[in-house]
Amino acid sequence: MKHWKSESLRLYLVTDNALSKGRTLTDVVTAAVAGGVTCVQLREKNLSSRDFLAQALAIQAVLANTQVPLVINDRIDIALACGADGVHLGQSDLPVAQARRLLPAHVFIGWSVETLADVARAHSLPVNYLGVSPVFATPTKPDTETPWGLEGLRLARQTTALPLVAIGGIHMGNAQEVLQAGADGLAVVSAICSADDPRHAAAQLQALSQAHFQEGH
Amino acid sequence: MKHWKSESLRLYLVTDNALSKGRTLTDVVTAAVAGGVTCVQLREKNLSSRDFLAQALAIQAVLANTQVPLVINDRIDIALACGADGVHLGQSDLPVAQARRLLPAHVFIGWSVETLADVARAHSLPVNYLGVSPVFATPTKPDTETPWGLEGLRLARQTTALPLVAIGGIHMGNAQEVLQAGADGLAVVSAICSADDPRHAAAQLQALSQAHFQEGH
Numbered sequence: 001m002k003h004w005k006s007e008s009l010r011l012y013l014v015t016d017n018a019l020s021k022g023r024t025l026t027d028v029v030t031a032a033v034a035g036g037v038t039c040v041q042l043r044e045k046n047l048s049s050r051d052f053l054a055q056a057l058a059i060q061a062v063l064a065n066t067q068v069p070l071v072i073n074d075r076i077d078i079a080l081a082c083g084a085d086g087v088h089l090g091q092s093d094l095p096v097a098q099a100r101r102l103l104p105a106h107v108f109i110g111w112s113v114e115t116l117a118d119v120a121r122a123h124s125l126p127v128n129y130l131g132v133s134p135v136f137a138t139p140t141k142p143d144t145e146t147p148w149g150l151e152g153l154r155l156a157r158q159t160t161a162l163p164l165v166a167i168g169g170i171h172m173g174n175a176q177e178v179l180q181a182g183a184d185g186l187a188v189v190s191a192i193c194s195a196d197d198p199r200h201a202a203a204q205l206q207a208l209s210q211a212h213f214q215e216g217h
Numbered sequence: 218m219k220h221w222k223s224e225s226l227r228l229y230l231v232t233d234n235a236l237s238k239g240r241t242l243t244d245v246v247t248a249a250v251a252g253g254v255t256c257v258q259l260r261e262k263n264l265s266s267r268d269f270l271a272q273a274l275a276i277q278a279v280l281a282n283t284q285v286p287l288v289i290n291d292r293i294d295i296a297l298a299c300g301a302d303g304v305h306l307g308q309s310d311l312p313v314a315q316a317r318r319l320l321p322a323h324v325f326i327g328w329s330v331e332t333l334a335d336v337a338r339a340h341s342l343p344v345n346y347l348g349v350s351p352v353f354a355t356p357t358k359p360d361t362e363t364p365w366g367l368e369g370l371r372l373a374r375q376t377t378a379l380p381l382v383a384i385g386g387i388h389m390g391n392a393q394e395v396l397q398a399g400a401d402g403l404a405v406v407s408a409i410c411s412a413d414d415p416r417h418a419a420a421q422l423q424a425l426s427q428a429h430f431q432e433g434h
Binding site: 080 | 294
C-alpha cells in the first residue's frame with residue numbers, strides 16, 4: 001500500500017499496449033520506472049477481466065519494491081482485486097461518489113475533467129487529483145473533447161487547489177510550458193510507451209520536471 | 218437483498234440489448250417478469266461503466282418488489298455499486314475465488330462451464346450454480362466452445378450436485394428435453410428478448426418448467 005501524495009503525479013505514465021511497439025507492458029513499465037516515472041496507470045479497454053487482472057498483477061510485481069503507485073483506469077473491481085493504490089475515472093466511468101464507497105479509504109481517486117465546470121464540480125467530490133484531459137490534441141484518445149490548451153490549463157489552475165495532472169500530447173518539446181501553466185505533473189502515453197528507449201525518454205522528462213520543481217514552482 | 222435459492226434458476230433471462238428489437242431492456246424485463254421469469258442477468262460487454270451502472274439500477278428498480286434476483290455478468294464493480302443479488306462469471310472473467318473475496322457473503326456466484334473438467338473443478342470453488350454453456354449452438358455467443366448437447370448436459374448432471382442452468386439455443390421446441398436431461402433451470406436470451414411478445418414467451422416457458430418440476434423431477 002502506497003499512501004497518496006501529490007508528488008506521485010510528477011511524471012505519470014499511462015500505459016497503452018497498442019502503442020508499445022510490440023514490447024510487453026511489463027518491459028515498458030520496468031524501463032519507465034528505472035527512468036524515473038512516479039506513477040503508473042494501467043488503462044485497458046479491450047482486455048477480458050481475467051487478462052486485465054493478470055496484467056495488473058504483473059505490473060504490481062514490477063512496482064512492489066518501489067515508491068511508484070499503481071493506478072487502475074475505470075475498473076474498480078480490478079483495482080480491488082490487484083490491490084491498486086489508486087483508480088482513475090473518466091466522465092463515462094463510475095460516478096466518483098459510487099467509486100469512493102466501493103474502495104478502501106487509502107485508495108486514491110483521480111478524475112478526468114474536460115471543462116471548467118467539471119473542475120468546479122470536483123470541489124464537492126471525493127477526488128484526490130484531477131486529470132486535465134486532453135491538454136493538446138492527441139491521436140491516443142481521438143474521441144475526447146476539445147483540448148484545453150495552455151490557457152485552459154492556466155484557468156483550471158486558477159479555479160482549483162486540487163493537484164492537476166495534465167495529459168494529452170505532452171512531450172519534451174512542450175512539457176516545460178505545461179508545468180509553467182500550473183500542472184503538478186505530466187501524464188504521458190506515447191512519449192514513453194512509443195519511445196525507442198522508454199527509460200531514456202522517462203529520464204529526460206523526469207529531469208525536466210525535477211528542474212522545474214526545484215526552482216520552487 | 219434476495220437470498221440465494223436454486224429455484225431462482227428455473228427460468229433465467231439473460232438480457233441482450235442488441236436482440237431486443239429496439240425495445241428498452243426495462244420494457245423487456247418488465248414483460249418477462251410479468252410472464253414469470255425467476256432470475257434476470259444483465260450482460261453488457263459494450264457499454265461504458267457509467268451506462269452499465271445506470272442500466273443495472275433501472276433493472277433493479279423493476280425487480281424491487283419482486284422475488285426475482287438481479288445477476289450482473291462479469292463486472293463485480295457494477296454488481297457492488299447496484300447492490301446486485303448475484304454475479305455470473307465466464308471463463309475469461311475474474312477468477313471465482315477473487316470475485317468471492319470482493320463480494321458480500323449473500324451475493325451468489327454462478328460460473329459458466331464449458332467442459333466436464335470445469336464441472337469437476339467447480340467442486341473446489343465457491344460457486345452457487347453452474348451455467349452449462351452453450352447447450353446448443355447459438356448465434357448469440359458465436360465465440361464460445363463446442364456445444365454440450367443433451368448428452369453432455371446429462372454427463373454434467375452425473376458429475377455434480379451443484380445446480381445447473383442450461384443456456385444456449387433453448388426455446389419452446391427443445392426446453393422439455395433440456396429439463397429431462399437434468400437442468401435445474403432454463404436460461405434464455407433471444408427466446409424472450411427477441412419474442413414478439415416477451416411476456417407471452419416467458420409465460421409459455423414458465424408453464425413448461427412448472428409442469429416439469431411439479432411432476433417431481
